Amino acid sequence: xxxxxxxxxxxxxxxxxxxxxxxxxxxxxxxxxxxxxxxxxxxxxxxxxxxxxxxxxxxxxxxxxxxxxxxxxxxxxxxxxxxxxxxxxxxxxxxxxxxxxxxxxxxxxxxxxxxxxxxxxxxxxxxxxxxxxxxxxxxxxxxxxxxxxxxxxxxxxxxxxxxxxxxxxxxxxxxxxxxxxxxxxxxxxxxxxxxxxxxxxxxxxxxxxxxxxxxxxxxxxxxxxxxxxxxxxxxxxxxxxxxxxxxxxxxxxxxxxxxxxxxxxxxxxxxxxxxx
Amino acid sequence: xxxxxxxxxxxxxxxxxxxxxxxxxxxxxxxxxxxxxxxxxxxxxxxxxxxxxxxxxxxxxxxxxxxxxxxxxxxxxxxxxxxxxxxxxxxxxxxxxxxxxxxxxxxxxxxxxxxxxxxxxxxxxxxxxxxxxxxxxxxxxxxxxxxxxxxxxxxxxxxxxxxxxxxxxxxxxxxxxxxxxxxxxxxxxxxxxxxxxxxxxxxxxxxxxxxxxxxxxxxxxxxxxxxxxxxxxxxxxxxxxxxxxxxxxxxxxxxxxxxxxxxxxxxxxxxxxxxxxxxxxxxxxxxxxxxxxxxxxxxxxxxxxxxxxxxxxxxxxxxxxxxxxxxxxxxxxxxxxxxxxxxxxxxxxxxxxxxxxxxxxxxxxxxxxxxxxxxxxxxxxxxxxxxxxxxxxxxxxxxxxxxxxxxxxxxxxxxxxxxxxxxxxxxxxxxxxxxxxxxxxxxxxxxxxxxxxxxxxxxxx
Numbered sequence: 001x002x003x004x005x006x007x008x009x010x011x012x013x014x015x016x017x018x019x020x021x022x023x024x025x026x027x028x029x030x031x032x033x034x035x036x037x038x039x040x041x042x043x044x045x046x047x048x049x050x051x052x053x054x055x056x057x058x059x060x061x062x063x064x065x066x067x068x069x070x071x072x073x074x075x076x077x078x079x080x081x082x083x084x085x086x087x088x089x090x091x092x093x094x095x096x097x098x099x100x101x102x103x104x105x106x107x108x109x110x111x112x113x114x115x116x117x118x119x120x121x122x123x124x125x126x127x128x129x130x131x132x133x134x135x136x137x138x139x140x141x142x143x144x145x146x147x148x149x150x151x152x153x154x155x156x157x158x159x160x161x162x163x164x165x166x167x168x169x170x171x172x173x174x175x176x177x178x179x180x181x182x183x184x185x186x187x188x189x190x191x192x193x194x195x196x197x198x199x200x201x202x203x204x205x206x207x208x209x210x211x212x213x214x215x216x217x218x219x220x221x222x223x224x225x226x227x228x229x230x231x232x233x234x235x236x237x238x239x240x241x242x243x244x245x246x247x248x249x250x251x252x253x254x255x256x257x258x259x260x261x262x263x264x265x266x267x268x269x270x271x272x273x274x275x276x
Numbered sequence: 277x278x279x280x281x282x283x284x285x286x287x288x289x290x291x292x293x294x295x296x297x298x299x300x301x302x303x304x305x306x307x308x309x310x311x312x313x314x315x316x317x318x319x320x321x322x323x324x325x326x327x328x329x330x331x332x333x334x335x336x337x338x339x340x341x342x343x344x345x346x347x348x349x350x351x352x353x354x355x356x357x358x359x360x361x362x363x364x365x366x367x368x369x370x371x372x373x374x375x376x377x378x379x380x381x382x383x384x385x386x387x388x389x390x391x392x393x394x395x396x397x398x399x400x401x402x403x404x405x406x407x408x409x410x411x412x413x414x415x416x417x418x419x420x421x422x423x424x425x426x427x428x429x430x431x432x433x434x435x436x437x438x439x440x441x442x443x444x445x446x447x448x449x450x451x452x453x454x455x456x457x458x459x460x461x462x463x464x465x466x467x468x469x470x471x472x473x474x475x476x477x478x479x480x481x482x483x484x485x486x487x488x489x490x491x492x493x494x495x496x497x498x499x500x501x502x503x504x505x506x507x508x509x510x511x512x513x514x515x516x517x518x519x520x521x522x523x524x525x526x527x528x529x530x531x532x533x534x535x536x537x538x539x540x541x542x543x544x545x546x547x548x549x550x551x552x553x554x555x556x557x558x559x560x561x562x563x564x565x566x567x568x569x570x571x572x573x574x575x576x577x578x579x580x581x582x583x584x585x586x587x588x589x590x591x592x593x594x595x596x597x598x599x600x601x602x603x604x605x606x607x608x609x610x611x612x613x614x615x616x617x618x619x620x621x622x623x624x625x626x627x628x629x630x631x632x633x634x635x636x637x638x639x640x641x642x643x644x645x646x647x648x649x650x651x652x653x654x655x656x657x658x659x660x661x662x663x664x665x666x667x668x669x670x671x672x673x674x675x676x677x678x679x680x681x682x683x684x685x686x687x688x689x690x691x692x693x694x695x696x697x698x699x700x701x702x703x704x705x706x707x708x709x710x711x712x713x714x715x716x717x718x719x720x721x722x723x724x725x726x727x728x729x730x731x732x733x734x735x736x737x
Binding site: 054081084085091099100103109110112114126141163 | 718
């Protein structure tokens with residue numbers, strides 16, 4: 001089981017002044033699987049995400065990413081854009097961060113920046129309109145088109161991203177992250193604000209992404225989504241891991257129920273009801 | 277309608293980020309018009325009251341020192357009444373105009389037929405303007421003043437297009453753009469007077485040197501955003517100017533660099549002598565030849581700037597600039613190196629500033645630090661903002677309006693600045709996003725739809 005681990009987080013600690021947001025957290029995420037990170041509000045989930053994706057430098061601990069070809073990358077040694085460029089870890093944000101003044105298609109083109117930048121010979125070949133660049137651009141547009149089709153936004157490709165409906169923006173952000181061709185996709189509450197039908201569509205999309213070979217790390221409050229699609233769940237509370245395991249096992253864990261009950265009654269009920 | 281558009285704006289700003297805001301369907305024009313009358317009247321009364329308070333002392337009472345030093349004062353209530361009446365009437369006119377030609381994005385009380393005609397005119401304006409510009413030296417061959425003015429306007433068009441890369445596309449507020457203009461000008465002036473290098477050799481060198489300084493400025497200020505960046509760039513502009521003033525042995529200090537060589541027509545001088553261009557072509561020499569040549573030279577340089585910028589926008593680097601303006605954090609999450617992206621924007625803008633500077637030096641034949649004050653930076657920035665950030669045509673129109681308009685009002689003498697300021701204020705009321713307030717997508721599948729700038733971010737550095 002531990003033979004095919006994509007992400008190995010070991011003893012991760014993150015302090016902000018005197019506040020310990022994440023304390024000695026260790027967990028594994030497996031390749032081609034969906035790993036969910038859940039917990040009550042303020043448990044430190046997003047902080048873990050920000051450490052993994054290079055937006056925070058962890059106080060201590062190691063995060064080892066193993067690629068399919070055996071390449072090992074220590075994420076804590078890379079900073080911001082290199083995590084996405086070299087380690088191939090993509091992320092979405094809790095509050096959507098699209099480029100609102102650019103079209104849906106342009107958003108997906110920006111995501112393919114690094115590949116296109118190489119193809120354009122660091123701009124010089126592109127400036128003179130070299131055929132090799134034009135081919136690369138066409139390929140990029142095709143890939144963007146394919147993703148727009150998958151998320152059902154092909155018709156609205158030329159609309160400004162800021163004009164799209166909320167659910168469409170969520171899906172577009174996932175498609176944009178996927179256009180960087182990541183090995184590990186980190187989603188921060190992708191189902192937040194979606195209705196039941198949109199959540200179901202999201203689950204389907206995530207499962208299809210998994211089946212194509214991208215591993216997913218997920219923070220989510222919507223338990224129907226988490227329980228349906230996760231292969232492995234890590235539960236956090238007050239910065240520490242309190243439980244982990246398969247969805248069924250985690251749901252029955254008394255410590256998890258207590259954490260949710262103590263923090264938020266509604267969420268606890270949601271956890272328990274989603275199983276029945 | 278003014279009131280409604282205001283409430284719409286409020287809804288937008290107070291709604292939590294990311295949630296969908298449903299904008300109320302537009303009312304019928306008649307309804308919004310009749311509802312507006314009381315509003316317009318109220319607004320005019322308030323404006324008149326403000327004017328009354330403001331001008332009661334400034335205009336209503338005139339004071340002067342008498343012959344023995346005592347205070348003499350008398351009242352001018354008739355003047356005060358006139359001013360207040362003008363403000364009252366003016367407020368109504370402004371409000372009516374505003375309703376008729378509202379800011380981009382709000383519903384306008386303009387019939388669709390007029391709108392489509394305007395749209396057609398908008399599309400035709402760029403080619404027509406270009407053709408006209410090409411013909412200017414032909415039409416106004418005998419009018420040296422117009423030609424000189426044309427060269428001046430084109431210089432600012434080029435500077436505006438150059439700064440547009442930094443401010444309009446990458447969203448980095450640069451208040452020290454004139455520094456690169458100065459670097460370009462002094463590069464050519466010093467290289468040509470000291471080493472005898474020709475204009476055509478110096479032109480690329482001036483661009484490269486300016487770009488180099490752009491990168492040099494870029495490095496320390498990359499961490500800064502928005503207002504902080506603006507202050508540092510402003511300081512950089514002043515540093516360059518002060519260095520030029522004080523490094524007397526190299527730059528000649530406040531005396532400037534005199535007798536800078538004039539450009540040659542690719543090696544053939546534009547002089548009355550035997551080997552001059554006129555003699556070789558077998559035509560009579562005229563000093564206008566050189567002016568016409570300079571006109572086409574700056575036109576070519578400006579068009580090069582425009583062409584390169586348009587191309588760059590459609591390349592990954594240009595898209596990265598615009599993405600950086602929209603959301604820097606998202607850019608980093610997508611693996612875009614924001615450091616180099618910002619630096620290339622700075623360097624590209626600076627390079628065009630350097631080209632323009634070299635041209636300026638060769639046109640003037642003499643440069644001094646006085647030509648590179650903060651006022652120039654502010655003027656170029658005003659051109660970019662007025663034109664609509666990121667819009668090439670808008671910048672050209674704004675340069676024409678600002679520089680050309682400024683010259684037009686020369687006759688008004690002391691009222692010139694007043695008219696200028698009022699025009700700016702009015703323009704910002706009607707067109708808060710600049711003359712051309714929308715951006716065109718860089719790539720599209722079916723149809724290129726203009727995007728209202730309300731959606732686009734202005735950039736936080």
